[in-house]
Structure formats: structure tokens, C-alpha cells
Amino acid sequence: MKCSFDIPADLYKDELVCFIADRYNKTAMQILLAFLAQEGYAVDDTVDKPVSIHLEDNEMEILRGLINECHLFKKV
Numbered sequence: 001m002k003c004s005f006d007i008p009a010d011l012y013k014d015e016l017v018c019f020i021a022d023r024y025n026k027t028a029m030q031i032l033l034a035f036l037a038q039e040g041y042a043v044d045d046t047v048d049k050p051v052s053i054h055l056e057d058n059e060m061e062i063l064r065g066l067i068n069e070c071h072l073f074k075k076v
Contacts, residue, residue, distance in 0.1 A: 007032060016062055024053050031055070035063045 011017060012028040021031045030051045037043045038055055055063070 011066070014066065016066065020055070020059050020062070024051075026051055026053065032063075035060065 011032065014028075017028045017031060021028045024031065026034075030053075033043050034051050034053050034055055038060060
């Protein structure tokens with residue numbers, strides 16, 4: 001099943017997302033794409049350079065928490 005997500009602009013500016021992005025020297029968008037890919041979602045990597053990073057378990061938990069707590073992703 002193919003899903004699309006509307007990622008709010010605020011998430012790209014979130015302090016935790018930016019911190020993780022800085023750790024990998026990547027953009028917030030690249031981190032969120034890597035997160036979605038690791039979660040098993042098909043990712044449209046034409047919007048930003050594809051990344052070949054593997055987020056650590058604690059980083060994945062942080063991002064899951066942001067998404068679940070604030071309902072930041074909306075299926076469209």
C-alpha cells in the first residue's frame with residue numbers, strides 16, 4: 001500500500017530534528033526521508049538528495065515520539 005504524507009514545515013525546523021541533521025551533516029528533509037525509509041515507507045527521493053545513513057535506535061525513537069505526540073504526519 002502506497003501512502004503519502006504531508007510533513008508540516010515546522011517539523012523541518014524542530015530543534016531535535018535539526019540536532020540529528022547536524023550530527024550527520026544532512027538536511028532536516030534528508031533525516032526525515034531516512035526515518036521514513038527505515039520505518040518501511042516508500043520514499044520519493046527526488047525532492048532531496050538520497051541519503052545512505054542509518055539512524056540509531058534512540059534517534060528513531062525521538063522521531064517516532066515527535067510524530068506520535070503531535071500527529072505531525074497526515075495521510076493524504
